[in-house]
Amino acid sequence: MGRAFDILSKSRMVSRPSSLEFIEAIFDDFFELHGDRHFEDDLAMVGGIASINEIPVTVIGIQKGHSVKENVSRRFGSPNPEGYRKVIRLMEQAEKFKRPVIEFINTSGAYPGKGAEQRGQGEAIAKCLYVSAGLKTPVISIFIGEGGSGGAIAMAAGDRVWMLENGMYAVLSPEGFASILWRDPSRSSEAAELMKITAEDLIKNGVIEKIIPEPEEGIENNPEYTFNILKDELIKEINILRNKPIDQLLSERYARFRKFGEFEE
Amino acid sequence: MKLFKKKNYIPIGRNIPRSNTAEKSAKPEMGVDEPIIPDGMWVKCRHCGGLVYKKEMDEFEICPKCGGHFRISAKNRIKITCDEGTFEEFDADMVSKNPIGYPDYDKLIQKMQQKTEIKEAVVTGMCKINGYKTVIAVMDSNFMMASMGSVVGEKITRAIERATQMDLPIIIFTASGGARMQEGIISLMQMAKTSAAVRKHSDKGLLYVSVMTDPTTGGVSASFANLGDIILAEPKAIIGFAGRRVIEGTINEKLPDDFQSAEFQLKHGFVDKIVNRKDIKEALSVILKFHSKKEAAFNGQGF
Numbered sequence: 001m002g003r004a005f006d007i008l009s010k011s012r013m014v015s016r017p018s019s020l021e022f023i024e025a026i027f028d029d030f031f032e033l034h035g036d037r038h039f040e041d042d043l044a045m046v047g048g049i050a051s052i053n054e055i056p057v058t059v060i061g062i063q064k065g066h067s068v069k070e071n072v073s074r075r076f077g078s079p080n081p082e083g084y085r086k087v088i089r090l091m092e093q094a095e096k097f098k099r100p101v102i103e104f105i106n107t108s109g110a111y112p113g114k115g116a117e118q119r120g121q122g123e124a125i126a127k128c129l130y131v132s133a134g135l136k137t138p139v140i141s142i143f144i145g146e147g148g149s150g151g152a153i154a155m156a157a158g159d160r161v162w163m164l165e166n167g168m169y170a171v172l173s174p175e176g177f178a179s180i181l182w183r184d185p186s187r188s189s190e191a192a193e194l195m196k197i198t199a200e201d202l203i204k205n206g207v208i209e210k211i212i213p214e215p216e217e218g219i220e221n222n223p224e225y226t227f228n229i230l231k232d233e234l235i236k237e238i239n240i241l242r243n244k245p246i247d248q249l250l251s252e253r254y255a256r257f258r259k260f261g262e263f264e265e
Numbered sequence: 266m267k268l269f270k271k272k273n274y275i276p277i278g279r280n281i282p283r284s285n286t287a288e289k290s291a292k293p294e295m296g297v298d299e300p301i302i303p304d305g306m307w308v309k310c311r312h313c314g315g316l317v318y319k320k321e322m323d324e325f326e327i328c329p330k331c332g333g334h335f336r337i338s339a340k341n342r343i344k345i346t347c348d349e350g351t352f353e354e355f356d357a358d359m360v361s362k363n364p365i366g367y368p369d370y371d372k373l374i375q376k377m378q379q380k381t382e383i384k385e386a387v388v389t390g391m392c393k394i395n396g397y398k399t400v401i402a403v404m405d406s407n408f409m410m411a412s413m414g415s416v417v418g419e420k421i422t423r424a425i426e427r428a429t430q431m432d433l434p435i436i437i438f439t440a441s442g443g444a445r446m447q448e449g450i451i452s453l454m455q456m457a458k459t460s461a462a463v464r465k466h467s468d469k470g471l472l473y474v475s476v477m478t479d480p481t482t483g484g485v486s487a488s489f490a491n492l493g494d495i496i497l498a499e500p501k502a503i504i505g506f507a508g509r510r511v512i513e514g515t516i517n518e519k520l521p522d523d524f525q526s527a528e529f530q531l532k533h534g535f536v537d538k539i540v541n542r543k544d545i546k547e548a549l550s551v552i553l554k555f556h557s558k559k560e561a562a563f564n565g566q567g568f
């Protein structure tokens with residue numbers, strides 16, 4: 001088993017803390033807000049208001065469950081369009097009240113369901129990207145576990161994108177990559193290495209800016225270690241970002257994504 | 266991102282095409298469709314199953330038996346959409362590098378270039394439509410199912426940026442199987458890049474018309490395709506985010522035939538109008554006309 005595949009397995013561990021644990025540990029007075037105001041409340045997506053170092057912020061995260069029952073109600077962390085519309089609603093609310101937005105990502109991808117398609121999964125993700133691009137308040141995204149496909153980038157289109165040491169981020173799962181391109185799911189470990197899905201790979205090509213370390217004994221055994229480091233980093237970064245003029249923040253955000261592409265002409 | 270159900274048109278006489286070996290080796294790699302209309306051949310209509318002699322079809326490439334729309338190349342789309350002689354291409358020579366070192370990616374691209382006679386899966390430029398000047402981008406599903414990698418993302422983004430700079434509308438004919446998996450995460454980044462470009466164009470008060478053609482799926486459906494001020498679609502085009510088989514596997518249920526069709530999207534509120542290919546140029550020029558006046562009816566200071 002290769003290094004990337006080992007990280008992939010760790011990123012998916014059920015015992016790994018998910019968004020709510022990060023939110024409860026890092027922020028004060030989390031006040032959860034529900035619903036997308038259109039159709040329903042998607043339990044795969046959580047969000048609300050909280051404070052960090054006395055600064056009010058909007059926090060949003062994809063929540064995987066820690067039990068079968070919780071996982072069923074939260075669709076194993078695969079949001080429906082309502083989840084993404086909740087993100088849009090909370091982002092726009094944050095903009096109105098000038099709160100920075102912190103997003104936690106932990107998903108294998110947006111939910112591939114019948115209702116999800118009927119209610120515009122593609123449109124919901126597209127609109128998330130569109131709203132993020134022009135949002136007049138800082139946005140920091142953190143990959144805390146799995147980060148798969150369009151359902152992940154919908155929440156990683158802001159000013160900073162960070163990743164935990166054993167997080168991952170990919171255009172599709174290595175299993176999907178191997179079975180679609182090579183017609184051989186057993187080559188998923190090889191695919192994981194080739195695809196460059198780890199934090200170490202992604203910091204090199206600028207997809208992420210920072211790697212948040214995890215403890216040697218495993219994050220499931222000592223989550224406080226990572227929570228503390230992340231909290232300090234967030235306090236520092238929020239202060240940097242919220243002191244930038246909004247035009248500069250937006251043009252730097254545009255440039256952040258504008259640079260991606262490898263071509264010649 | 267995901268694969269599309271293999272389409273049902275089967276070109277007859279597979280021994281004739283010029284790049285026979287290229288197609289053979291490209292097929293298992295990509296899992297994409299065969300070229301739609303090989304030169305001078307019979308083609309099977311995926312809508313009615315009927316065999317159609319290519320020469321029986323007019324420039325619109327519509328099935329004479331059932332009216333079903335065949336997938337059309339970017340070159341032919343431009344021919345039936347832009348006023349004659351007005352199309353000026355942008356970035357015609359841009360080609361992809363190999364960001365993750367995917368084995369033989371360069372060879373795969375070369376084969377596609379030979380097959381389609383274009384360098385990548387989108388053609389962009391400036392043109393006039395019934396006299397109205399506009400930027401236009403046309404995706405070509407013959408080229409690796411028009412999956413979006415570095416070049417597709419960059420050319421679309423530049424086209425939108427040029428429209429923004431020149432205060433012009435942009436029209437994008439979308440078609441795509443999703444992200445270009447062979448480019449890894451960089452292909453996913455194109456979703457954010459193109460959507461941000463649309464946002465800037467829109468913030469300047471400019472018009473974007475998205476015309477969804479068969480198939481518009483995956484990362485393209487979850488970015489610029491769904492961000493048009495006005496969204497048109499061709500009849501029976503497959504439009505959706507996740508692949509049908511993935512959904513069926515997840516919910517353990519067979520989906521109805523019309524699932525993710527243009528008609529399904531119209532019913533659910535995600536498409537403004539379904540327009541027959543023969544009428545698209547006229548529809549676009551009507552829309553362009555509505556948005557061509559510099560003075561809006563309401564100027565913010567009362568009528």
Ligand SMILES: [Zn+2]
Pocket residue numbers: 310311312313314315328329330331332333
């Ligand atoms: Zn037909």
